Amino acid sequence: MRTSKTTSSDPWSGVFHRITAAIGEDYTASVNRVAASTAATDPFRILISTIISLRTRDEVTFAASDRLFARADTPATMGTLDTAEIQRLVYPAGFYRNKARQISEICTILTARYAGVVPATREELTAFPGVGRKTANLVLGLGFGVPAICVDIHVHRIANRLGWTSTTTPEQSEYALMEIVPRMYWIPMNQWLVGFGQRVCTPRSPRCSACPFTAECPKRGVTTTR
Numbered sequence: 001m002r003t004s005k006t007t008s009s010d011p012w013s014g015v016f017h018r019i020t021a022a023i024g025e026d027y028t029a030s031v032n033r034v035a036a037s038t039a040a041t042d043p044f045r046i047l048i049s050t051i052i053s054l055r056t057r058d059e060v061t062f063a064a065s066d067r068l069f070a071r072a073d074t075p076a077t078m079g080t081l082d083t084a085e086i087q088r089l090v091y092p093a094g095f096y097r098n099k100a101r102q103i104s105e106i107c108t109i110l111t112a113r114y115a116g117v118v119p120a121t122r123e124e125l126t127a128f129p130g131v132g133r134k135t136a137n138l139v140l141g142l143g144f145g146v147p148a149i150c151v152d153i154h155v156h157r158i159a160n161r162l163g164w165t166s167t168t169t170p171e172q173s174e175y176a177l178m179e180i181v182p183r184m185y186w187i188p189m190n191q192w193l194v195g196f197g198q199r200v201c202t203p204r205s206p207r208c209s210a211c212p213f214t215a216e217c218p219k220r221g222v223t224t225t226r
């Protein structure tokens, strides 16, 4: 797909403008809501809510994060909860038992090795249980303002359908997108594409008839549309 019909020196601005217009102004991804819920950015909340968000709907993620942080909002206090209580607080998030165990272990490590402060490097973040590149990138971006593209399944799918990338894994998509998308969009583009993936370019039968890219999108891998 051509990135835009505009003559702007930054064609991606037109692309992302069309995406955000298609999503609507009312959309905010769950982890972005968590990030905005405290006066000062709290990387710990962003890390924990990102773990809760994996394979979980936005509303469930936000409510589960809210319950957990109302009970304990630092690694030291959360680390004193037993995993059964964390399970109860984050339920019905997907894989809540595994997530509760990971959250408990992360709090123990943060308290013992990092004095309760979330580290700001990808290497350190991905050493925590349950934290992959996708989660680390979201924490770097939203928690520390470090440009990083969080490529989840929505971003990977949409980038390939639109022809921005031709990749088979989210990690390949991340590297490919870093080559073509200006750094100024690396942090916000996850929220935009997740919203677009939930409301327009849905996993099954995307709403191509209501999509601003329908005339130019190669619709790679798409078999049925609405």
Ligand code: SF4
Binding pocket: 161, 162, 200, 201, 202, 206, 207, 208, 211, 212, 213, 214, 215, 217, 218, 219, 220, 222, 225
């Ligand atoms: S035209 Fe269809 S496949 Fe292409 S981005 Fe839009 S919704 Fe997705």
